[in-house]
Amino acid sequence: MRGVEIPEIRNIPLFEGMEDESFDLMLKSSYFQRFPPQVQLITEGDPPDFLHIVVDGAVELFAHSNNRETTLAILRPVATFILAAVLKDAVYLMSARTLEPSHVLMIPSENIRAAMVRDHRFSRQIVIELANCYRGVVRAQKSLKLRTGVERLANFLIRIDARGAGDGKVRLLEDKKKLAGLLGMTPENLSRAFGTLKKYGVEVDGNDITLTNLEDLKGLAKPNPLIDDRSI
Amino acid sequence: MRGVEIPEIRNIPLFEGMEDESFDLMLKSSYFQRFPPQVQLITEGDPPDFLHIVVDGAVELFAHSNNRETTLAILRPVATFILAAVLKDAVYLMSARTLEPSHVLMIPSENIRAAMVRDHRFSRQIVIELANCYRGVVRAQKSLKLRTGVERLANFLIRIDARGAGDGKVRLLEDKKKLAGLLGMTPENLSRAFGTLKKYGVEVDGNDITLTNLEDLKGLAKPNPLIDDRSI
DNA sequence: CCAATGCCTTGACATTTGTCAAAACGAGGG
DNA sequence: CCCTCGTTTTGACAAATGTCAAGGCATTGG
Structure with a gap:
């Protein structure tokens, strides 16, 4: 070539x-x-x-x-x-x-x-x-050992929102089965994790997610630049 | 200097x-x-x-x-x-x-x-x-995501035995609290994991461990060179 | 020797996570 | 349009893991 x-x-x-x-x-x-x-x-x-x-x-x-x-x-x-x-x-x-x-x-x-x-x-x-x-x-290992499944999902959502427009509108690029594997949980548990996050303003419509209350979500997720910020 | x-x-x-x-x-x-x-x-x-x-x-x-x-x-x-x-x-x-x-x-x-x-x-x-x-x-991440706590401990023991004399006599160099953290579990769970492994010929005396039935232990641990063998 | 300390273990219980089965949903092909 | 297939969700349950409290055991220093 x-x-x-x-x-x-x-x-x-x-x-x-x-x-x-x-x-x-x-x-x-x-x-x-x-x-x-x-x-x-x-x-x-x-x-x-x-x-x-x-x-x-x-x-x-x-x-x-x-x-x-x-x-x-x-x-x-x-x-x-x-x-x-x-x-x-x-x-x-x-x-x-x-x-x-x-x-x-x-x-x-x-x-x-x-x-x-x-x-x-x-x-x-x-x-x-x-x-x-x-x-x-x-970073991935820290996330696995220091966070629960729900926290990993919450931080994942916050991260891809920030990486995109930061307007709370997030689109999942992979199917939920793969996302579950990536986050270290089963697909069933991912579903339930999304259920848990409903209280924190996470609305799910297929692969389109809307974060309506980023403050609350961050309160739960406790994002940490040394895990989540890829640029450092 | x-x-x-x-x-x-x-x-x-x-x-x-x-x-x-x-x-x-x-x-x-x-x-x-x-x-x-x-x-x-x-x-x-x-x-x-x-x-x-x-x-x-x-x-x-x-x-x-x-x-x-x-x-x-x-x-x-x-x-x-x-x-x-x-x-x-x-x-x-x-x-x-x-x-x-x-x-x-x-x-x-x-x-x-x-x-x-x-x-x-x-x-x-x-x-x-x-x-x-x-x-x-x-390797550590594969171990965390693909194995349970008991399996991680079993493989850890097999690994340090193989790295040493391979005679089933193993000495833990760190205290159990640290070992638990390293293996991704609480100290209480490590204690219980050792309890579970008793059936597989793992005898614990303080920091001295004896593996009396390596075959059985390997049957449980299912060691995998792509996780456990550092030399490859 | 005793007391104090820290580590480890054990028990009881809560939480988290996984498993299995079934139902709901959605996209693509006839 | 309906059927089919795979994905996703839900429910019920089991297993794994974490938490809290108490007790055992060894070590250390008086």
């Missing part, structure tokens, strides 16, 4: 400041592919061949153990995944599947490592990206 | 292959300090001044929210902490305190960043270290 020709890719922040030459060399034998929904892209336990980057659509990271499955993250553009496995050249700890029709860029692991040696600016960006991933998981 | 003189530090894997010159320059204005137990080394929300490395003793990473506190990890030599915050130059997401008398090496953040630019081998080691930290948290 030639890289510089596709601005959609060239303009990804991760590649910012990269030499065109390094960039093109790295994208040799890469793929920029479109997948339908529900395609499993990688499987936990497999060795890493490619760094994956979601350029369009949505990808779920999930894991199995004991016959149970859990959603660890839902990625939307532009996001990398399995970066740590690629850098360590160690097996994947998570599986990934598309949730929507998605455009995914796949760069061979060795190309990534080679580009890091060649291009110092890129190396720096990769380190920042990895650090961001790390901090994301730490 | 001069670095090359202290082999204890010079031989840390993270610094392997580093030029003596780079190493010495990096350790300028670093501190290698001894702390008593229960000293808080860093506080979540503070900006990162130093990369910390536990060279001796034990350090707990913990976090607060809502008046609740949880233990996120217990670090033993040799381990770095708050690496991601240092690399991003972003506030700490966790606090840290010593649990035992501990020797901690503290290297100014800028020195780390400068050494990464100067010394490519070191940069590579830092990336690997960060990737390891990331994978550690991912």
